[in-house]
Amino acid sequence: MLLERTTAQIGALYAEPMAEAQQRLDSLIKPPGSLGQLEEIAVRLAGITGNPRPRLGEKAIIICAGDHGVVAEGVSVAPQEITCQQIPAFLQGVAGIGVLGRLAGARLVVVDVGVAVPVDHPGVLNRKVRAGTSNIAVGPAMSREEAVRSLEVGIETARAEIERGVTLLGLGDMGIGNTTPSSAILAALGGYTPEEATGRGTLVNDQVLQRKVEVVKQALAVNRPDPSDALDVLAKVGGLEIGALAGVILGAAAGRVPVLIDGFITTAAAMLAVSLQPRCREFMLASHLSGERGHRTMLEHLGLAPMINLDMRLGEGTGAALAMHLVEAAVRVLNEMASFSEMGLSELDESMILK
Numbered sequence: 001m002l003l004e005r006t007t008a009q010i011g012a013l014y015a016e017p018m019a020e021a022q023q024r025l026d027s028l029i030k031p032p033g034s035l036g037q038l039e040e041i042a043v044r045l046a047g048i049t050g051n052p053r054p055r056l057g058e059k060a061i062i063i064c065a066g067d068h069g070v071v072a073e074g075v076s077v078a079p080q081e082i083t084c085q086q087i088p089a090f091l092q093g094v095a096g097i098g099v100l101g102r103l104a105g106a107r108l109v110v111v112d113v114g115v116a117v118p119v120d121h122p123g124v125l126n127r128k129v130r131a132g133t134s135n136i137a138v139g140p141a142m143s144r145e146e147a148v149r150s151l152e153v154g155i156e157t158a159r160a161e162i163e164r165g166v167t168l169l170g171l172g173d174m175g176i177g178n179t180t181p182s183s184a185i186l187a188a189l190g191g192y193t194p195e196e197a198t199g200r201g202t203l204v205n206d207q208v209l210q211r212k213v214e215v216v217k218q219a220l221a222v223n224r225p226d227p228s229d230a231l232d233v234l235a236k237v238g239g240l241e242i243g244a245l246a247g248v249i250l251g252a253a254a255g256r257v258p259v260l261i262d263g264f265i266t267t268a269a270a271m272l273a274v275s276l277q278p279r280c281r282e283f284m285l286a287s288h289l290s291g292e293r294g295h296r297t298m299l300e301h302l303g304l305a306p307m308i309n310l311d312m313r314l315g316e317g318t319g320a321a322l323a324m325h326l327v328e329a330a331v332r333v334l335n336e337m338a339s340f341s342e343m344g345l346s347e348l349d350e351s352m353i354l355k
């Protein structure tokens with residue numbers, strides 16, 4: 001019910017505030033369009049929020065954590081316990097996202113959607129749908145009901161943050177093994193081959209990469225996910241934190257708050273969200289291009305342009321945290337630069353501007 005209500009609530013961008021923001025940007029003391037994607041981001045924020053002069057207040061990164069039965073196939077360099085063990089490091093501010101989230105002025109919201117063991121930490125939101133997925137190489141990851149529930153956890157988390165006044169959301173993931181289901185989602189929803197969709201994750205060697213490709217092939221052959229049914233894809237070859245991340249996107253779009261996607265895993269979640277409600281695409285900003293094979297394909301499939309390309313491949317929301325600085329920059333330019341008329345500058349020759 002919550003899922004249907006949320007997808008129905010997602011509307012289009014507001015055209016009028018976008019046109020107003022564009023007009024303001026064109027009047028500023030610079031050649032037209034010379035701040036490139038920063039201008040596009042500012043205009044998009046106007047369309048999302050309905051405010052022609054949007055401003056940013058509180059920022060949060062929602063990190064969804066879950067485990068994956070497919071680790072039994074030997075697809076990651078890391079043992080499953082790392083999923084749980086990383087959580088205190090997030091909250092103490094000493095993991096990658098701890099440092100970069102703090103630098104961006106973002107609060108971290110860590111949600112246990114499906115960690116395999118009890119997470120005993122007071123700072124974590126316990127929204128466990130189940131203790132890890134089943135092995136997708138031999139059967140479905142979870143039931144359809146659990147898939148819906150994971151999406152709803154994300155929707156509810158986004159809603160709670162928006163009610164607290166958050167104006168910009170970022171997505172982060174933690175789940176050893178989760179690049180494998182993300183590859184399966186890319187292959188299933190996008191129609192790409194397992195070879196095209198599969199990368200090295202935590203930097204596995206050639207032998208393990210080959211194994212991952214075989215596991216993705218097997219997951220697709222065994223489960224036969226229906227590409228026209230995102231819930232079926234999530235339930236059969238997805239993950240609990242991936243479902244929740246898709247839910248955060250839907251919740252953010254319904255609440256008209258911009259949401260920064262991160263790397264390979266959160267972009268797999270974005271593919272699911274767009275498949276459930278294509279209108280949510282306009283509410284997402286692509287933060288960076290991950291070094292993970294297949295991420296470029298995902299972003300191209302979604303028609304999103306990444307802001308940053310630093311060959312990062314960590315996840316946790318680290319790319320989203322860095323991109324928050326650029327979203328802040330876009331908003332500052334729109335609000336703080338002066339116009340030609342305000343500064344009494346001579347006007348540009350309209351007849352000579354490329355239209």
Ligand SMILES: Cc1cc2ncn([C@H]3O[C@H](COP(=O)(O)O)[C@@H](O)[C@H]3O)c2cc1C
Binds near residue numbers: 078173174180315
């Ligand atoms: C210490 C450590 C911290 C991490 N933080 C994010 N990931 C990233 O790596 C995992 C996905 O890669 P794979 O599919 O190869 O397991 C996810 O947990 C992802 O968030 C980490 C991985 C490790 C080892």
Ligand SMILES: O=C(O)c1cccnc1
Binds near residue numbers: 291
């Ligand atoms: O792109 C990412 O976010 C990523 C890539 C590899 C492993 N973990 C995360």
